[in-house]
Structures are given as C-alpha cells and as structure tokens.
Ligand code: SF4
C-alpha cells in the first residue's frame with residue numbers, strides 16, 4: 001500500500017502485477033474530477049510503479065489498445081470515468097480476460113488476431129489495384145448488412161466478455177465472426193464461400209449461444225450476435241444448396 005497525503009480523497013486501487021502467476025497489489029491514488037481509469041493506471045506508473053506494463057495510444061476511444069478488466073468487466077479504460085465505476089472509491093484493474101497475461105496489464109493479443117485469420121478475415125479482392133474500384137450500391141441489402149459491423153476496431157472487449165471463448169479455446173469469438181459477416185456480405189469479395197466454410201467448422205458460428213454479452217460490452221455499439229445469427233442462416237442455406 002502506498003502512502004500519500006491524508007488530506008486528499010483517495011481511491012483504493014488493486015492492479016494485477018506479473019504474468020499468469022501474478023497477483024493483485026493495492027495502491028492509493030488521489031481522486032480527481034473527470035478522472036478516467038487510464039488516468040489512474042498512468043498515475044500509478046508515474047508515481048508508484050515505473051515498471052508497470054500497460055497499453056494505450058490515442059486516449060480518445062479510437063485505437064482500442066487500452067482495453068482492460070475494470071471491476072470485473074472489459075472496458076476501454078480511456079473512456080471509462082472513475083466516477084461511473086467506482087462510487088465506493090474501490091477499483092480492481094486487471095488484464096483483459098480470455099487472453100494470456102504477458103506482464104501486468106498487457107495481454108498477448110496473438111490468439112485474438114489468429115482467429116481473424118482462421119475465420120478468413122482478410123479481403124480477397126475481385127479486381128487488381130490497376131482496375132477501377134467496383135461500385136457497390138449504398139442501398140443494397142448486402143451493403144447495409146456489412147455496414148452494421150464495419151466499424152470494429154479490434155479492441156477485443158467483446159472477446160473478453162464472451163463466456164463461450166472462456167471455456168472453448170477453439171471458438172472464433174464475436175469479433176472474428178463479425179469480421180467474417182462483413183466479408184460474407186461484401187459484393188467485392190472474390191471468395192465469400194471460403195468465409196462460410198471457415199465459420200461453419202467446429203468452433204465457428206454455430207458454437208455461439210446468442211446470449212449477447214458481446215453486444216452489451218462493445219464500446220462501438222456493434223452487434224456481433226446479429227452478424228453471427230446471419231452467418232448461421234447463410235451457412236445452413238449454403239449447406240442445403242450443397243455448397244459446403
Ligand atoms: S452472443 Fe455469441 S459471441 Fe456474443 S458473447 Fe454470447 S456466445 Fe459470445
């Protein structure tokens with residue numbers, strides 16, 4: 001426990017230190033107006049633990065790199081005000097759930113991005129860079145469906161919130177499946193049937209229980225559950241047509 005002046009209002013902050021075999025340590029941090037959880041972590045790093053490992057970049061909800069567990073829930077720490085989550089003055093800050101802990105508040109994001117690859121989450125274009133871009137009508141149903149999921153910034157908050165990910169390590173998870181949904185609806189993608197093949201395998205869209213924890217936690221307002229339901233319909237239809 002760190003000692004600071006008794007006259008200031010203090011937060012009692014537990015922070016994960018170490019890797020998988022680490023533990024929570026407690027710090028006393030001065031409470032300030034409009035303080036975010038990322039401000040608290042930064043205060044601890046600057047004033048108490050210079051070696052504290054954590055990630056952030058933009059501080060304004062654009063990059064998604066500051067995601068951590070805050071009092072048990074995954075959140076962007078730069079967009080989470082202490083006043084909203086720690087009325088009692090107590091905070092518990094841990095690395096994102098469902099990912100290996102590297103050091104302190106930094107997780108290994110490799111499994112998250114590998115699942116994007118497993119879901120065939122990269123665009124296969126129909127045209128080369130030397131040809132004009134293919135026009136897509138903004139009103140087309142496929143474009144409208146893809147639009148709903150296209151603003152994902154890969155923060156892994158939904159992945160940390162998904163209980164199927166926590167017990168089934170083969171499950172692709174909400175973000176990779178949301179990405180697959182946008183590609184399956186992309187009229188410019190040259191091989192969307194390979195996306196459907198990738199997400200219909202074991203650990204794919206049919207493992208989702210549709211309970212919507214990903215929707216509840218996504219800071220961008222994306223609804224991966226809806227896209228996954230769409231993938232379930234698409235893959236079943238393709239199966240009936242003998243395409244899978
Ligand atoms: S709805 Fe599906 S993807 Fe979303 S949290 Fe639940 S099981 Fe995971």
Ligand code: SF4
Nearest residue numbers: 152153155156158218
């Ligand atoms: S769907 Fe939302 S919570 Fe999930 S990675 Fe994308 S932006 Fe983050």
Ligand code: FES
Nearest residue numbers: 059063064066078
């Ligand atoms: S630091 Fe970029 S979203 Fe928080």
